[in-house]
Amino acid sequence: MQLLWQILVNGILLGGLYALMALGLVLVWGVLNIVNLAHGALIMLGAYACYYLFTGFGWDPFAALPAAMAMLFCLGYLIQRCVLNLVIRAPMFNSLLVTFGLEVVITYLAQFLFSADFRTVNPSYAGANFSFLGATVPLVRVLAFGIALALTVALWLFLEHTRIGRAIRATAQNLVAARLYGVNPRQLYALTFGIGAALAGAAGALYGVVSQINPYIGAGLTAKSFAIAIIGGLEKSIYVLVGGLFLGVVEALTALYIGPTYTDVVSFGILVLVLIVRPSGLLGRTA
Amino acid sequence: MKPALKFASAALVVGVFATVPLWGSAVLVQFGINALILATLAQSWNIIGGYTGYPSFGNSVFYGLGGYGVAIAMVQYHLSFALGLILGATLAVLFAFLIGLPVLRLRGHYFAIATLGLAEVMTAIVSNLEIAGRNIGLILPLAKGDALFFELSLALVVVTTLTVAWISRSRFGFGLIAIRENEEAAAVMGVNTTLYKVLAFALCSVFSAVAGGIHAYWITYLDPGSAFDVALNVQMIIMAVFGGPGTIFGPILGAFALSAISEILASKITSLASIFFGVVIVVAIVFMPRGFADLIQNFRRLGWRYFQENLKAHRV
Amino acid sequence: MDTILEVRNLTKRFHGLQAIDRVTFTLERNQILGLIGPNGAGKTTLVSLVSGTLQPTEGSVLFEGKPIHRLAGFRRALLGIARTFQVMRPFPGLTVLDNVAVGALFGAAGSARQLAAARENANRWLHFVGLDHRARQRADALGGPDRKRLELAKALAMRPKLLLLDEVMAGLNPVEIEEVITVIKKVRDQGISIVVIEHVMKAIQSLSDRLLVLHHGEKIAEGKPEEVLRNDQVIAAYLGSKRR
Numbered sequence: 001m002q003l004l005w006q007i008l009v010n011g012i013l014l015g016g017l018y019a020l021m022a023l024g025l026v027l028v029w030g031v032l033n034i035v036n037l038a039h040g041a042l043i044m045l046g047a048y049a050c051y052y053l054f055t056g057f058g059w060d061p062f063a064a065l066p067a068a069m070a071m072l073f074c075l076g077y078l079i080q081r082c083v084l085n086l087v088i089r090a091p092m093f094n095s096l097l098v099t100f101g102l103e104v105v106i107t108y109l110a111q112f113l114f115s116a117d118f119r120t121v122n123p124s125y126a127g128a129n130f131s132f133l134g135a136t137v138p139l140v141r142v143l144a145f146g147i148a149l150a151l152t153v154a155l156w157l158f159l160e161h162t163r164i165g166r167a168i169r170a171t172a173q174n175l176v177a178a179r180l181y182g183v184n185p186r187q188l189y190a191l192t193f194g195i196g197a198a199l200a201g202a203a204g205a206l207y208g209v210v211s212q213i214n215p216y217i218g219a220g221l222t223a224k225s226f227a228i229a230i231i232g233g234l235e236k237s238i239y240v241l242v243g244g245l246f247l248g249v250v251e252a253l254t255a256l257y258i259g260p261t262y263t264d265v266v267s268f269g270i271l272v273l274v275l276i277v278r279p280s281g282l283l284g285r286t287a
Numbered sequence: 288m289k290p291a292l293k294f295a296s297a298a299l300v301v302g303v304f305a306t307v308p309l310w311g312s313a314v315l316v317q318f319g320i321n322a323l324i325l326a327t328l329a330q331s332w333n334i335i336g337g338y339t340g341y342p343s344f345g346n347s348v349f350y351g352l353g354g355y356g357v358a359i360a361m362v363q364y365h366l367s368f369a370l371g372l373i374l375g376a377t378l379a380v381l382f383a384f385l386i387g388l389p390v391l392r393l394r395g396h397y398f399a400i401a402t403l404g405l406a407e408v409m410t411a412i413v414s415n416l417e418i419a420g421r422n423i424g425l426i427l428p429l430a431k432g433d434a435l436f437f438e439l440s441l442a443l444v445v446v447t448t449l450t451v452a453w454i455s456r457s458r459f460g461f462g463l464i465a466i467r468e469n470e471e472a473a474a475v476m477g478v479n480t481t482l483y484k485v486l487a488f489a490l491c492s493v494f495s496a497v498a499g500g501i502h503a504y505w506i507t508y509l510d511p512g513s514a515f516d517v518a519l520n521v522q523m524i525i526m527a528v529f530g531g532p533g534t535i536f537g538p539i540l541g542a543f544a545l546s547a548i549s550e551i552l553a554s555k556i557t558s559l560a561s562i563f564f565g566v567v568i569v570v571a572i573v574f575m576p577r578g579f580a581d582l583i584q585n586f587r588r589l590g591w592r593y594f595q596e597n598l599k600a601h602r603v
Numbered sequence: 604m605d606t607i608l609e610v611r612n613l614t615k616r617f618h619g620l621q622a623i624d625r626v627t628f629t630l631e632r633n634q635i636l637g638l639i640g641p642n643g644a645g646k647t648t649l650v651s652l653v654s655g656t657l658q659p660t661e662g663s664v665l666f667e668g669k670p671i672h673r674l675a676g677f678r679r680a681l682l683g684i685a686r687t688f689q690v691m692r693p694f695p696g697l698t699v700l701d702n703v704a705v706g707a708l709f710g711a712a713g714s715a716r717q718l719a720a721a722r723e724n725a726n727r728w729l730h731f732v733g734l735d736h737r738a739r740q741r742a743d744a745l746g747g748p749d750r751k752r753l754e755l756a757k758a759l760a761m762r763p764k765l766l767l768l769d770e771v772m773a774g775l776n777p778v779e780i781e782e783v784i785t786v787i788k789k790v791r792d793q794g795i796s797i798v799v800i801e802h803v804m805k806a807i808q809s810l811s812d813r814l815l816v817l818h819h820g821e822k823i824a825e826g827k828p829e830e831v832l833r834n835d836q837v838i839a840a841y842l843g844s845k846r847r
Contacts, residue, residue, distance in 0.1 A: 035396050037521070086573050090601035092396055093342055097528060098572045100521045104565030112559065186603050219518065223407055226400055261422075264411035271404040276389045279397055458708050458716055465705045468694035475654060475692075476761060477680035477709035 002134060007252045009135040013145045015248025017210070019241045020148035021203040021221065022228035023155060024196035026240050029229070031172040031192045034084060034095045038103035040221030042197050045106065046072050046204025047121075047213040048114055054121050061121045061209050062143060068205045069198040076197025081190040088189065103218060110215035121208040144206040149241075151202055155195075156238045168192055227271040233281025242283050297536075304441055308434035316433045320505060322546040323440035324498050328519070329526040329538035330447045331494035336524065337532030338454060339487045340467025341391065344520045345402030346495050348409045349379040351515035353496030354503035355413065358425040361504075363418055372500045379496035383489040391484040394470075406517050414511040424510025427503060436505045443501065444539065447494045452535050463487055464533070529571055531580025540579050574598065606668075607632045607765055607796045613652055613662035613672075615645075615820075622648045624820040625662065630765075630798065635791055637811030637828070638800045641840055644817040646800045647689055650767045653798070654686040655679040666765065683711040685763035687754040689770045689800075695743035699734060700725050702742045703756045710761025728756045732786060747774050751783075759790065766790065768799045772806055780806050808832065816840070 025039045046068045053064035079102065087094045128139040159165040171178040171188050179185065207213065207221075224247075232243020247267055254266045274281065308316050328350065336342045356375020360366040366374075390401045414422045430436065454460035462483050465473035474480045503509045523542075530541020548567060552560035574594040575582045585593050608630040615623040623645050630636050638646050651657040653664055655676030664672040671679055685706075694702050703725035704718070729735045732752040737745065745753060751771050758766055768787070772780050784806055791797055801807040807814070807828075814831040816824040818840045824831045831837060 035399075083569060083573070085603045086598060087576075087601050088603055090576055093399075094572050094576050094601070096342075096396070096399070097521075097525060098569050100525070101565045101568030101572065104568065105562050106565075108559075108561035108565065112562070189603065223403065223517070227404065230400060259415075261415050262411070265408055265415070268404045268407040268411065272390070272401055272408060275393060275397055275401040275404070279393065456718060458718065458721075461701075461705065461708055461718065461721075464697065465694055465709075468696050469692050471656070472688075472692035472694065472757075473705065473709075474675075474677045475656065475680060475686060475688075476706050476757065477677050477711070478705075479677050 003256070005133070006135040007256045008249060009132065009137060011249035011252030012245060013137070013141045013248070014252065015245035016145035016148040017203065017206055017244070018224070018228050018248050019152055019232075019244025020199065020206065022225040022232070022240045022244060023152055023237060024199035024203070025222075025225045026229045026232075026234060026237050027155070027199070028193055028196040030234060030237065031168055032080075032084075032088065032189055033092055034088070034099065034193075035092065036196070037096060037099040037222055038106060038218070039099075039196075039200055039225055040223070041103045041106040041110075041218035042072060042076065042200035043204040043207060043221050043225075044110060044213065044215065044218045045075070046201030047208035047217075048110065048119075048204075049201065050205035050208050051119055051121050051213065054123070061123055061205065062147070065147065065202055065205045068201045072201030072204075073194040073198035076200075077190045077194035079197070080193035081186065084193065085186055085189055103222070107215055107218050114215060116214055116216070118212045118214050119208075120212050123209070126209075138210075140209050144210055147202070147206060151199060152238065152241055155199065156236075159237065164191070224267065227267050230271055230279075231274050231282055233284035235280065235284045239281060239283045243281065246282065301441070301445055305438065308437045313433065316437055318546070318550055320433065320436050320440050322543050323437070323444050324502050325523065325526060325546060326444050326539045326542035327440070327447050327494055327498040328523040329530065329542045330444065330451060331491035331498075332523045333451060333527050333532060333534075333538045334454065334463075334491040335484075335487050337527055337534070337538070338451075338460060338467065339463040339484060341484065341487075342395075342399045342524065343402045343488070343491075344399045344524070345405045346491060346523060347406050347515050347517055347520045348382060348402075349492040349495035350499035350502075350519065351409060351413065351511075352378040352382060352492075353499030354509050354514040355419055355425075356496065357500035357503050358420075358427055358509045359418060361427055362420075362425045368500075368504055371504075372497055375500045376493050376496045379492040380489050383492035384485060387485045387488040388481070391481070391488060403517070403520070406515060406520060410511050410515040410517070413515065420510070422511065424508065424514075427507045427509065429507060430504055433505075436501060439501050440498075443494065443497055448535065448539065450490065450494070455535055459483065459486070467533075525568055527578075528576075529568075529578055531578030534578075534580040537578050537580040544579070573601075576601070605632050606630065607666065608653065608798075609665040609668075610649075610653065611663045611665070613649070613664065614660050615648055615652060615657060616660045622820050623652065623659075626817070626820075626822050628815055628822065628825060630796055632796050633791060633794060634812045635787070635797045635799060635810055637807040637814045638798055638817065639802070639804075639807060639814060640817035640823075643819075644840075645820040646817055647769055648820075649817065650686060650769055650798065650800060653765075654684055654767055656686075677709075680709070680761060680763075681711055683762075683764035684767070685710065685758040685761045685765070686767035687751075687758050687769055687771060689773070691750050691754050693742035693745070693750065693753055693757075695741070697742055698739055699742055699745065699753055700729065700738040702753060703728050703760045706757045706760030711763055725756075725760055728760045731759065731789075732756045733782070748779055751775070755786070763795060766795050766797045768797060770800055770802065772801055772803045784810055804832075 021043060025036060028034050028036050049068035049071050050061050050064045053059040053067055054061050084095060087098050125139055129136050159169055167183050167188060171183055175185060228243040228247050229240060231246060233239035251263045251267060254263050307319055332346050353375035356378050357371030360371035360374045386405060393401055413419050462478045465478055466480050466483060470480055526541040526545050527538040529545055531537025549564055552563050574597055576597060606629045611627050613623055613626045626649060640646055652659050655674060659672050663670055666682060700722060704721040707721040707724040729738055732755050734749060734752045734756060737749060755771060772783055780803060787810060799810060811828055813826060814828045815822060816831060816837050823836050824834045
């Protein structure tokens with residue numbers, strides 16, 4: 001029983017991070033109709049940004065997080081403005097392939113610049129634990145969970161209650177009408193992708209603290225983010241919380257009761273099942 | 288080009304290719320085998336992705352099943368290579384029918400993601416199977432020599448392409464194209480869309496599986512990561528799209544062109560080779576999204592404006 | 604006179620919204636049935652239930668005496684039911700000729716199995732609807748009236764026994780409407796039974812042997828055109844749009 005509780009806590013903490021991971025993907029998908037195969041690579045870049053700020057300049061990783069987000073925002077903005085805006089009216093398939101090309105470029109650029117070694121971000125308090133209702137909880141994981149949650153809610157508030165956020169949502173629903181209200185699609189698209197990239201960067205920074213990183217983690221993280229996004233439901237960005245938490249807990253339980261090598265089987269198996277049986281996700285409305 | 292002339296020149300090219308192992312260097316032969324296998328994969332993807340319009344990101348499953356079919360048959364049961372190929376192909380076809388039925392009901396990007404998910408699931412499942420050697424994989428008996436594999440791969444590409452050629456002028460193929468262009472209209476006009484889609488999926492599974500089997504025996508080693516290489520999926524799609532989806536020779540052109548570019552880059556600039564490859568992909572999709580085949584057809588008419596037109600049509 | 608189509612108590616509900624409510628009618632062979640009613644009355648839904656695009660919640664559809672309401676759409680096409688769509692559904696990347704050839708290849712009786720024969724077939728139907736000059740053009744390059752002709756040719760190439768036409772005349776000028784009426788009558792003369800959904804009152808009056816009026820998913824009148832159009836309920840349902 002004790003073990004189960006510990007596993008659940010682990011799963012929930014992981015789930016928060018998962019939700020943040022998928023958040024940027026869902027935003028870009030919903031607003032720009034772009035299925036971003038380079039999403040995981042952006043997460044990876046965020047992790048490295050945080051790593052180098054930590055080891056190079058001595059910044060605390062959680063303080064480096066906003067900086068990583070800012071860097072990724074700029075990168076994302078440029079990517080959309082210079083590359084993705086060129087294929088946005090093409091069949092969705094084209095943007096899929098273009099983002100794959102970008103993923104290749106980013107991954108091998110990272111390999112070239114950072115070498116293929118595994119790295120971790122190890123702040124001094126990395127080993128600190130505290131006890132929560134009987135479960136041992138690593139400090140860094142709780143901090144990561146808290147930040148992930150905060151960012152997810154922040155995005156939701158941004159989209160619902162700010163002028164720009166509403167402009168983004170309006171453009172997602174009806175570009176022609178949004179244009180009539182003075183929205184400049186080029187900038188707005190770039191802004192949206194930038195935000196998505198920034199969120200990926202944040203997820204990466206947190207990921208680097210709780211796990212090892214190398215230039216090749218991108219593809220796997222992209223796949224995982226897809227699973228989280230679809231399982232939660234693409235209708236609203238906030239659904240990603242459900243997807244993340246659900247998958248986090250399921251993976252933790254799978255590792256305990258079936259075996260750690262089976263987590264991918266279960267995660268992606270659920271993804272396929274959800275797509276077949278209920279494509280709108282656990283929370284989405286069935287069409 | 289008149290069809291007879293086309294056929295004759297294709298036969299000539301095949302004939303020339305067949306002689307490569309006689310005079311080519313070891314490096315050239317190996318490049319050839321890799322390119323030919325990729326060409327088969329691109330061509331078989333063409334059937335479900337190019338002609339039917341269902342972009343599968345899971346053909347690596349068939350490739351892996353083919354590889355493991357051969358590996359398990361030869362290593363665990365000491366059967367011949369041919370039997371291994373048959374086993375692999377059978378597994379792939381079964382998978383195509385069983386999984387194809389539910390998954391082919393999905394459209395567009397949902398189908399793409401579902402197949403991607405399947406690729407991940409199969410990788411994970413197989414890495415837990417004892418008979419497949421788990422994570423470590425299997426080591427196959429040593430093979431006879433590159434020349435044999437070259438001819439086998441060449442034969443496979445020829446068979447796959449002949450099948451695609453047949454599809455392009457058959458009632459079955461017409462039905463697939465109708466499904467791609469407008470599935471609801473096709474159904475209303477009497478096309479059994481479910482059956483046709485699953486058959487297309489099964490067809491591409493056979494060729495992909497045999498390709499996987501040949502590859503596994505050739506490199507004499509197989510593990511879940513390399514067998515079900517998920518990156519291979521996008522590679523074969525890029526090649527098919529680069530060459531021209533929905534055409535007979537497009538995917539082959541694309542496979543050879545991109546393999547060649549990749550080789551040249553790798554030999555000249557090593558570490559930056561892949562980066563340039565990625566750039567090539569991005570530029571190609573932006574400026575010639577319908578592939579080489581379309582470019583060749585329309586360049587005569589439009590010249591450099593062809594690229595401009597593509598850009599204008601697709602940008603913000 | 605034999606009945607080719609019989610619809611009994613057909614009902615369709617979408618998440619609580621009643622789209623079609625216990626509609627019953629028959630269609631005799633070689634007759635033209637006009638299906639009219641205000642916007643949103645459920646005319647297209649009814650046709651979709653017959654063609655198989657939608658499955659009924661309750662009730663039955665019988666074609667040549669055999670129940671078909673559980674059959675998939677493509678099977679009904681093979682039995683001899685063809686339909687056109689109000690929002691047209693061409694195969695955009697194919698030529699006009701090949702669009703029609705699909706019908707010839709996959710339709711009901713007399714479907715060609717070879718591409719060459721199907722294309723020949725298609726040529727004849729293009730001539731019938733007056734689209735020969737566009738045979739080699741891409742389907743998505745066609746303008747409105749030509750698209751309607753293409754929809755019709757595609758359906759005819761299937762050699763159906765029952766043809767369901769959904770607003771083939773919308774957006775056409777009076778000359779074009781006359782042409783369409785002539786074509787439809789020629790089709791009927793070939794032995795095909797037809798259900799026509801239309802808003803153009805004069806046309807539907809002269810075309811139909813019988814009229815059926817739908818309102819809010821219910822049948823509110825059925826019979827000879829002159830009688831139906833004098834019916835008080837029908838006039839009330841349209842309220843003013845009767846005069847053309």
